[in-house]
Amino acid sequence: MSRHPTPALPRWATWWQRPFPDANTLLLHGRQPALIDTGFVGHAEETAAWARAQAGTAIGLVVNTHWHSDHVGGNALLQAQGAAIAAGAPEAEAISRRDPGCCAAEYLDQPVAPYTVDVSLDDGQVLRLGDTDWEVVRTPGHTPGHLALWQPDERLLVVGDALSDYDVGWVNLALDGLDAATTALASLKRMADLAPRVILPSHGPIPTDPEAAFAAAVRRAQRLVDDPDGAVRYGARRIFAFALMIRGGIPAAEAEPYLHARTWLTDAARLLDTTPESLATELITTMTRAGAIALRDGRLHATTPHTPSPAETLRVPYPRTWPPPKRP
Missing domain, CATH: 3.60.15.10 (Ribonuclease Z/Hydroxyacylglutathione hydrolase-like)
Incomplete structure (x- = not known):
């Protein structure tokens, strides 16, 4: 206490x-x-x-x-x-x-x-x-x-x-x-x-x-x-866990392809002098071993308590296609 x-x-x-x-x-x-x-x-x-x-x-x-x-x-x-x-x-x-x-x-x-x-x-x-x-x-x-x-x-x-x-x-x-x-x-x-x-x-x-x-x-x-390498890995774990939270998990078979397509992972791999494929595998393996993510019903889920988000609420445009700001 x-x-x-x-x-x-x-x-x-x-x-x-x-x-x-x-x-x-x-x-x-x-x-x-x-x-x-x-x-x-x-x-x-x-x-x-x-x-x-x-x-x-x-x-x-x-x-x-x-x-x-x-x-x-x-x-x-x-x-x-x-x-x-x-x-x-x-x-x-x-x-x-x-x-x-x-x-x-x-x-x-x-x-x-x-x-x-x-x-x-x-x-x-x-x-x-x-x-x-x-x-x-x-x-x-x-x-x-x-x-x-x-x-x-x-x-x-x-x-x-x-x-x-x-x-x-x-x-x-x-x-x-x-x-x-x-x-x-x-x-x-x-x-x-x-x-x-x-x-x-x-x-x-x-x-x-x-x-x-x-x-x-x-x-x-x-x-x-x-430890800059540790900082890079720490950020990658946080970003991936958040992705799993907001999507209600990701099918296990799609997790590595999802990671391969992410610019943040590609950048992290470059800083660590490794390949995106190797880093994606490492990320899933180490986070699973640490209990930060878990496999349930064929999907990888973040284990940190979180509130589910309705899938339809995630369908908003990227900023590159946002309309111009309204002027008074």
Whole structure:
């Protein structure tokens, strides 16, 4: 049993801890309620209904810690219902350009419904969320545009995927450069220096001991810096597990062909100086041996607890075919 109780949140903040494939969601109450992260597209209706029920009115603003599919999946629906969308400047600019690489959706084979960004956020910017002021803290590493949100009065820190009570965010050395792990480590140290009372991560529970959580995260992130090959394999395991979650598993006979067709796997194999075929076999073998995936009824499934996604909700276009953003 932990010696530390879970830190209390102020009454104007409602936390929703969600299983994969959704990121946790934070609602900030006020005259214009704000939502931080919106989960996976397969559960967008659930996200929007929960937010409205909790807020008692429409959501005015959505802020994304970063643009991965489990954080932006409800954006399109909430935007259609009147919410503005805010995101870190690098990602906001790419989405405005309709860059084919938006959200790494096609690269990772993770569906994201089309949305636009109304508010571009820079480091140090003060943002009104609900009835409280928050500071934007750029924390690149997991993605180049990743950000944290800091509420200094209550010393609350929304950390996105930078860390959780049990892990650190994976880094994409192929897309973001070989220094991505070093960048992620520097971002962790910057956040730790804020000495938050409460850490609000995108996955898992609220850590009961913020100082210990940061110390553990820094150790884990240092391992990614020291072992680039290990960082590549770690990212590959995370991406493949997510693919199995959102698809309700993949037929065992189709798993290796599925992996061979993925750009992220080809890039990982190149960095590891091996072939995609060898890496696909290794990935399935090691994840099965570790109990991260399991064979049931002829399909490979991720064993991490997760919520199924209806297949029809995954049928959204890749960003390269998104319509141009609507202009006011």
